[in-house]
Amino acid sequence: DAKTTQPPSMDCAEGRAANLPCNHSTISGNEYVYWYRQIHSQGPQYIIHGLKNNETNEMASLIITEDRKSSTLILPHATLRDTAVYYCIVFPGGSEKLVFGKGTKLTVNP
């Protein structure tokens, strides 16, 4: 089952940064942190992943604490289209399957 803890919901003003926290205190050394999101009625979409270094791509930034027990997904300038459920997933790789928890429902308000 999911090894992460996320707040059930968050709000963010349009144009501001959205910072979504995730706790994964039991993460193992070989496990990555993955973030997906699911916009209403659509399939999940991969956002970003990391092991221990901070990562950035065109969609978001991922900040992982030094002890790797928590991380934050940052959407630098949230838009209304970023309203979605965001899933933080710890994944060891190999032939394991992604296990989705309940995620954080982010609502971006105008």
Added chain:
Amino acid sequence: NAGVMQNPRHLVRRRGQEARLRCSPMKGHSHVYWYRQLPEEGLKFMVYLQKENIIDESGMPKERFSAEFPKEGPSILRIQQVVRGDSAAYFCASSPPGESGEKLFFGSGTQLSVL
């Protein structure tokens, strides 16, 4: 490069009928995953297949559900004798060879409604 294609987008069945959900993975992808999402719930893993092989079916109900991914053609999720509790969104995802479960590309899903 077309994404993961699922059809039909919506499927309505009466209790006792069969439902067949199809999934064409992205070109070059050889791993297929099926997930189910009940109303107001999270995504639940059902089955992981590679061409002609079921790798992990730990999330599949023991009865009435089956999945295949033949050498040629799409992956099929088959639900026999559907019941109202099977009403859900069914999502398929694929990944390329060498990258198994981590970076998945999902389809838009099939919404199954059982009357």
